[in-house]
Amino acid sequence: MKQDYYEILGVDKGASAAEIKKAYRKKAIKFHPDKNPGDKEAEENFKKAAEAYEILGNPDKKAKYDQYGHAAFDGAGGFGGAGGMNMDDIFSQFGDIFGSAFGGGGFSGFGGFGGGGQRQVKGSNLRIRLKLTLEEIANGVEKKVKVRRKTQAKGVTYKTCSTCNGHGQVTRVTNTILGRMQTATTCTACGGSGQQIDHRPQGADAHGLVVAEETVSIKIPAGVVDGMQLKVTGKGNEAPGNGYAGDLLVAIEEETHPTLKREGDNLHFDLYVSFSEAVLGTSKEIDAVTGKVRIKLEPGIQSGKILRLRGKGIPSINGYGKGDLLVHINVWTPKNINKEQKDFFERMQTNENFVPKPEKSDKSFFEKVKDMFS
Numbered sequence: 001m002k003q004d005y006y007e008i009l010g011v012d013k014g015a016s017a018a019e020i021k022k023a024y025r026k027k028a029i030k031f032h033p034d035k036n037p038g039d040k041e042a043e044e045n046f047k048k049a050a051e052a053y054e055i056l057g058n059p060d061k062k063a064k065y066d067q068y069g070h071a072a073f074d075g076a077g078g079f080g081g082a083g084g085m086n087m088d089d090i091f092s093q094f095g096d097i098f099g100s101a102f103g104g105g106g107f108s109g110f111g112g113f114g115g116g117g118q119r120q121v122k123g124s125n126l127r128i129r130l131k132l133t134l135e136e137i138a139n140g141v142e143k144k145v146k147v148r149r150k151t152q153a154k155g156v157t158y159k160t161c162s163t164c165n166g167h168g169q170v171t172r173v174t175n176t177i178l179g180r181m182q183t184a185t186t187c188t189a190c191g192g193s194g195q196q197i198d199h200r201p202q203g204a205d206a207h208g209l210v211v212a213e214e215t216v217s218i219k220i221p222a223g224v225v226d227g228m229q230l231k232v233t234g235k236g237n238e239a240p241g242n243g244y245a246g247d248l249l250v251a252i253e254e255e256t257h258p259t260l261k262r263e264g265d266n267l268h269f270d271l272y273v274s275f276s277e278a279v280l281g282t283s284k285e286i287d288a289v290t291g292k293v294r295i296k297l298e299p300g301i302q303s304g305k306i307l308r309l310r311g312k313g314i315p316s317i318n319g320y321g322k323g324d325l326l327v328h329i330n331v332w333t334p335k336n337i338n339k340e341q342k343d344f345f346e347r348m349q350t351n352e353n354f355v356p357k358p359e360k361s362d363k364s365f366f367e368k369v370k371d372m373f374s
């Protein structure tokens with residue numbers, strides 16, 4: 001069971017954005033790797049706090065977390081939401097928390113905090129938005145997207161960095177929010193890799209990288225939610241030397257459906273039937289996300305009735321079951337009628353069969369809505 005994000009930061013659910021930010025600053029300072037060298041537990045807590053802030057510090061993500069819990073971000077099929085954060089992501093997040101004292105552009109190291117030695121450099125992440133129809137979300141889909149990513153140029157070679165002699169780090173005294181600290185900082189000449197470019201092919205940048213368009217295939221699991229972020233590992237920018245590629249982060253956008261309205265895993269559909277269809281009974285075909293569905297309406301069906309089609313909604317992102325399709329019956333009252341029809345309805349005004357006699361089972365609209373959400 002994953003720990004609650006509010007619990008991790010030590011704030012209650014009603015906490016304001018400022019309180020959440022303050023709580024995170026406290027945790028980040030307390031568990032900062034530079035303050036706790038070699039302490040695995042502190043590093044774990046540091047990562048947990050960053051993950052919690054990644055969600056609670058973002059109004060959209062916070063709203064989703066409040067509604068769905070961890071399920072909103074832990075996708076199926078090897079995709080992780082915030083769970084996939086690494087130190088690179090965490091330090092890039094520091095810019096707006098602590099100002100420019102932390103963070104920094106370019107490549108940042110991975111692992112091995114405070115210790116000496118060479119770090120493996122990770123390329124930066126790429127971010128894209130991906131629009132999906134409700135049908136694609138309901139059934140899951142494989143999407144091919146074109147991304148422009150940096151890759152190592154053909155023929156590029158690297159040698160030991162002359163600034164840090166291949167150590168990847170230089171010792172420096174810095175003033176930070178944590179006080180005056182002597183720290184081994186990443187070598188800016190090589191970005192911490194301990195390597196620098198040897199042969200730079202034509203067209204390559206100072207790191208030996210070129211930008212190339214690539215088609216990436218992304219498997220979207222069924223049941224994703226608008227705003228959710230999927231991660232395709234290793235499809236971000238490549239790093240120079242023996243570094244490894246960053247990730248491609250895919251933000252899901254749900255297109256508005258012309259007739260269906262999504263509410264969690266359930267779908268709602270407004271069905272309009274004529275007055276005579278309601279009296280005589282009928283059968284109707286509905287475009288559900290999984291294909292057409294035929295439903296039967298009994299003679300005498302009341303306006304406002306909700307028919308629940310079990311399992312015709314969106315599959316749960318966790319893989320447990322499916323939502324339902326709720327069909328709302330709306331009886332269409334004719335506005336223009338001819339003389340003959342008018343005569344008929346005038347006669348029916350006092351007819352016993354036309355006098356409303358709501359039964360216990362014909363609950364009012366508000367009672368039904370109350371039942372649905374209880």
Ligand SMILES: [Zn+2]
Binds near residue numbers: 187
């Ligand atoms: Zn260096």
